[in-house]
Amino acid sequence: MQFGFSTNAFREYQLEDAIEAIADAGYDGVELLLDEPHLYPPTATDADHERVADALERHGIAVSNGNAFMLTAIEDFHHPSYIEPDADYRRKRIDYTLAALETAADLGLPYISIEPGGPIPEAKSREWAIDTFVDSLQEVVPKAREVGVDLLVEPEPDLLIETGDEFLALLERVDADCVKCNFDAGHFYCVGADPVDLIDPLWEHTEHYHLEDIPADRTHEHTQLGDGAMDIDAFLGALADRGYEGFVTVELYPYEETPVETAREAMAYLEERGWA
Template identity: 30%
Template sequence: MSELLPTRSAPDSAHRLRYAYNTNGASNHRLDDALVLIAEAGYDGVALTLDHHHHDPFAPDATGRNAQLAARLRELGLGLVVETGARYLLDPRQKHEPTLLTPSSAGRARRVEFLIRCLDVCAAAEGETVSFWAGVPQPGVASGQAWDWLLEGVHQVAAAARERGVVASLEPEPGMLVETVDDYCRVQAAVPDLRLALDTGHLLVTNERPPATAVREFASQLGTVALEDMRRGVHEHLPFGEGDMDVPAVLSALHEIRFAGLVCVELSRESPRAHTMIPQALTYLRQAERQLFSV
């Protein structure tokens, strides 16, 4: 069944979608410069990937720096989603390691500590959610053991989020233990207050559901939504118009469910031209919305 039929019939023109840009697509800019570019382009928020060069959560005086960040975001009128996908922040020799699945208990504890520091940033700036993922099981780790470690870590993160009044959202990521939205459901069954960080592009990689269908299906569980173009079966974040994403269908579904959170544009390979891509992406999305309502 085509996903276009139920999504384009009656988009809600009274509802306004709120967009953010992920700073992993502006990694060649100073953070404040990136925030200014995002605000000037007309975005409603920022998806801040905490990293060594963009508000390092391990740098000294975290409390003071978090307060300064919160004040700057208020000044610029930007909402916040905290992203945790820094590649080498925890280990300069292994991408994304350690994770919640690392065999070393000290490594898993290091990841939990990092995620709790991210929750602190989100709490200080009154952000919408912290998005995090599971990790890739290392060779020789049995599936059952990996799931046990994952649930242990997610319970710790969720408990810390509740203490801080922050929403924690788990992102299914191609190639990781939690790869699909069904995998998310398995975790959420054990941690009921865990929300879904839905990257619509990942659905094209896993071919599990049409993106617009997933938006509707998980409407009540969405903590944040990421949107970019992507080719089917290929995990590569692309500018709009360069892949197979039916952007109007996704936007229509988001309008239909009256999604109030930030819709985050994630173009992690576009940092060399972030100064042009930041406004270009938002222009594309707003034009796509206008076309929906003109039908």
């Protein structure tokens, strides 16, 4: 398998500098944050795309994923979501995703990761939220098909889709081959699952994996590899046994004060354990 590191830990850095630092740390790939301050699709120009492509080529590194989950350019990580009660506000997330698909296609990316609906609004039912998320996805699926970029829904604690079963139930409603899973091992661990147990049932739907460690109390806190309680060796071993050759991206966005050191320490952990 190949390892990437996400630039969402490098929000205090220019994107080109983040790409260089991640390549220098020994990673095969870099996850591009499709948000400010890096590459925000609604305002990114062709020149911006060329600048990123040049940096990737110059440093000999691939793109592991296009991260279209966070949306701090408008509000925060989770808002606007696909299930906002205000239709105009919800439209901002939909339009952003359409732009992200265009950017990904321009850069030759096969997929982008997106949020799993969002937080269920107060006074709204889960049924309403699922219906609204499905409707929102149906608005972006045609563009995904047109440009050949898959939409990887990323289950996350405290959002609409948290578990493997909920993701599979969503697929039954959406019924679109371009909607797949961004499998975040730590997120599944936070909601009480063993990520190893979910590899097989989600295998055919998963194109990319996120990895971080998580504290023993399963708090949703992205933690440096080896500093939490997850059995990372078991997880990576299960992927290896399955013959996985794609990307596992280390996502440690809380470490934005020390991203270079954090990326290098995570790679040192992977190398010491024989994975990289």
